[in-house]
Each structure stands twice: as C-alpha cells, then as structure tokens.
Amino acid sequence: MWIDQNGDTWYRGNLHMHTQCSDGNLPFAEAVALYRNAGYDFLAVTDHWHWCDAVQEPGFLMLRGCEFDVGASVQEGIYHIVGVGCEGDPELVRKGKDLSAQQIIGQIHAHDGFAILAHPSWSLNRPDRVLKIHDIDATEIYNTFSGIPWNARPYSGDFVDIMAAEGCLLPCMAADDAHRYAGEQCRSYLMVKAPALTREAILTALRKGDYLATQGPMAQISIEEETAVVHCTPAVRVVFYSDGVWSNERVTEGDGLTRATCRLKPHETFVRAEITDAQGRTAWTSPIKTK
Ligand SMILES: [Zn+2]
Numbered sequence: 301m302w303i304d305q306n307g308d309t310w311y312r313g314n315l316h317m318h319t320q321c322s323d324g325n326l327p328f329a330e331a332v333a334l335y336r337n338a339g340y341d342f343l344a345v346t347d348h349w350h351w352c353d354a355v356q357e358p359g360f361l362m363l364r365g366c367e368f369d370v371g372a373s374v375q376e377g378i379y380h381i382v383g384v385g386c387e388g389d390p391e392l393v394r395k396g397k398d399l400s401a402q403q404i405i406g407q408i409h410a411h412d413g414f415a416i417l418a419h420p421s422w423s424l425n426r427p428d429r430v431l432k433i434h435d436i437d438a439t440e441i442y443n444t445f446s447g448i449p450w451n452a453r454p455y456s457g458d459f460v461d462i463m464a465a466e467g468c469l470l471p472c473m474a475a476d477d478a479h480r481y482a483g484e485q486c487r488s489y490l491m492v493k494a495p496a497l498t499r500e501a502i503l504t505a506l507r508k509g510d511y512l513a514t515q516g517p518m519a520q521i522s523i524e525e526e527t528a529v530v531h532c533t534p535a536v537r538v539v540f541y542s543d544g545v546w547s548n549e550r551v552t553e554g555d556g557l558t559r560a561t562c563r564l565k566p567h568e569t570f571v572r573a574e575i576t577d578a579q580g581r582t583a584w585t586s587p588i589k590t591k
C-alpha cells in the first residue's frame with residue numbers, strides 16, 4: 301500500500317500468476333503466501349482453464365482468476381485472455397478450447413469480471429486482428445515470465461502503440477506471470493488507486509483505469525497546454541511514446557528526475573510514458589488521447 305501526495309491510497313497487486321493447479325511450480329497456498337509476505341495487497345491466481353477458489357484472509361484480497369489460452373498457431377492467432385474478479389462459475393471453463401477470444405471475453409463480462417489480453421508480443425498478436433476483437437478491458441504491456449532467461453518478447457509497447465495509433469487506446473498492465481518462482485515472481489505488478497481493499501473497489505478502479513503498471517516507480521501523465529507532462533518518483537529516464545515517429549524531446553535523462561515534458565505536435569493523437577529509476581525498474585503509463 302502506498303499513499304500519494306493527495307492522500308489517495310494505492311494497493312499493490314498481481315493479476316497474472318500460476319500454481320500447481322495448472323503449470324506453476326508452487327502449491328496454491330505457498331504461492332499466495334509468497335505474494336502476501338512480499339507486501340502485496342491483492343492477488344488473482346490465474347491458472348490455465350481453472351478457477352481457483354479464493355480463500356479470503358484479513359488485510360489481503362483474493363480475486364478469482366483464470367487464464368484462457370486459445371489458438372494453436374500464430375497464423376491462426378494465439379490469444380491468452382486473463383479474466384479476473386469473476387463471480388459464479390463461468391461456463392467457459394467447461395466449454396474448453398474451441399472458444400474464440402471474443403466468446404471468452406463475453407463470458408468473463410457476463411460474470412462481472414475484467415478481461416485482460418496477456419503478453420500480446422509473446423503471442424505475436426497482430427494489431428489488425430486484435431482490432432476486430434471487442435471489449436478488451438486492458439492489455440499487458442510487460443510480462444516478466446515472457447522475458448529472458450525464461451522466454452522471449454516480454455515487452456508489448458509496440459503493439460500498444462500501433463493499436464493506439466488506430467484509435468484503440470488499451471490501458472496497460474504489468475504482471476510477472478510467475479510459473480517457476482525462479483526469480484520472475486514479484487518483479488512486475490500493478491498499483492491500483494482505490495478507496496478500499498475490496499473486490500468492488502478494486503474492480504471499479506480497474507474499470508476506471510485508476511492504476512499503474514510498474515516494477516517500482518510511481519508516475520502520472522497529463523496534458524497541459526499541448527505538452528505531455530510526467531510527474532514521478534525519482535527516475536533516471538522518462539521516455540514519451542506517441543504516433544509521432546520523430547520527436548527530439550522524446551527522451552529526458554538525469555539524476556532524480558521527478559518531472560519531464562514533451563511538446564506535442566498537432567498530428568499526434570495519443571501519448572504514453574515509460575519511467576525508469578536508478579535500479580533499472582520501469583513504470584508504464586497507459587496511453588491517453590492528446591485532444
Ligand atoms: Zn499466457
């Protein structure tokens with residue numbers, strides 16, 4: 301939990317990880333305890349095609365979660381959709397892998413849950429195809445377990461930018477997607493601004509986009525008089541991303557940066573920022589419209 305300069309409360313959580321209920325290395329209770337002991341406030345265990353029954357403990361919120369993976373090849377389209385916060389028992393768990401990504405998202409929403417497109421770069425998701433899938437609530441921009449030494453393509457910023465340039469501004473999330481618990485766990489997570497640590501308050505905040513994907517730094521982006529402005533905890537680098545492919549103000553570097561700016565040009569339609577601290581940890585703001 302972190303309280304900002306306005307007195308608002310931010311809760312730390314992970315919405316994508318696995319246990320022995322699917323292909324993770326740790327037993328369910330051991331994995332949950334690991335996050336709790338690491339200072340997390342909430343967690344969704346998202347085993348493949350398996351809704352774990354979340355046992356609530358005081359001061360720690362468990363959201364029901366599941367990862368639905370469909371598609372046998374990149375040519376066909378591989379989609380991993382993480383559903384969190386669902387109530388009841390979504391029928392799709394029983395229906396199995398012949399479902400489309402769109403049907404899975406529909407089922408998650410029918411059970412009052414939140415649908416996240418997991419690791420689109422790892423899956424080699426094509427923006428032109430994802431644009432045809434409706435009602436995705438958010439996308440992972442960073443997934444630790446998709447990265448080296450476990451895998452490849454942890455970073456989906458290019459996907460986010462192409463989607464945003466086409467007018468689809470997907471809110472950005474980060475998760476560790478822990479499977480092996482060999483150093484990937486607790487590296488990338490979500491900070492959610494909410495008035496209370498309850499399912500309703502966290503889901504409301506998720507739907508409003510009141511969260512930050514991060515590995516440590518805290519940051520917020522806004523637009524003031526045609527300039528994108530980032531306020532952040534001390535950083536060594538702030539980089540702005542938009543659909544303007546050239547900008548000589550894109551990168552600000554220095555020691556202890558707490559503010560950075562980038563003047564926007566008339567043709568730029570969105571902007572987002574990545575903030576890196578002295579320990580090499582990054583935060584990713586979601587893209588926002590420039591007008
Ligand atoms: Zn996955």
Ligand SMILES: [Zn+2]
Pocket residue numbers: 316317318367477
């Ligand atoms: Zn996963």
